[in-house]
Amino acid sequence: MNESGPRVAPLDAAAAKAAAAEAGLPEAMAELNVFRILLRHPQLARRVNDLLLTQLFSGHLDRRLRELIIMRIGWATACDYEWTQHWRVAQQFGVEPEDLLAVRDWRSSDRFGATERAILAATDETLASGCVSAETWADCERALPSAEERLELVSAISTWHFISEMAKTLQIPLEQGVASWPPEGEKPTGAS
Secondary structure, three states: OOOOOOOOOOOOHHHHHHHHHHHOOOHHHHHOHHHHHHOOOHHHHHHHHHHHHHHHHOOOOOHHHHHHHHHHHHHHOOOHHHHHHHHHHHHHOOOOHHHHHHHHHHHHOOOOOHHHHHHHHHHHHHHHHOOOOHHHHHHHHHHOOOHHHHHHHHHHHHHHHHHHHHHHHOOOOOOOOOOOOOOOOOOOOOOO
C-alpha cells in the first residue's frame, strides 16, 4: 500500500453515517473504510452493498466455499484489505483458520476435497485468464449441482476480484487498530 494514503479521501465518520442513511445502507457499513470511500458516490455504494449482502447472506453457494474463494483471491492478488476483512468474516461463518491459511497453497494442502479443489481451481483460472476452463467447469458442475450455485460461484469470483482491484487501486486502508495480514502478518510474495 502506498504510504500517501487512499487515492479518494474517505468521508469522516459522521458524514459516512449520514450518507449511508441517505443511500439506504446499514449504518455498520459506514464504519468500513471501503464504504467510507464508496459513499462519496451513494448510488455506487448502494449497488455494491446490495451485491455483497446478497452473496453473503441470501445466496445458494455454501458460505464456507464462498469464503475460501474470497480468501484465495485476497491472497493471490495480494490484497491486504480483502484478506484482512474476510479473515474475521470467514471465521464468523464457521470456517476454520487452518482452512483459510491453506488457501495460500491449496494445491499442496490435504485440507480440501474435490468440491473445494474445483472452486479454488475455478478461482485461480479466472484470475489468470478471465475464464474457467471446460475441464474445471465440469468439476464444478459435479461439485455444485444447482445452476444457482454455479452462477454464484462465477459471481463470487468476479465480485471479490472486483473488490480486490478496487481496494488496491484506491489504496483503501485497513480500519484503525486492525492488524495487517492475519493471523501472523505473513503476506504473499509481491505484496507491498
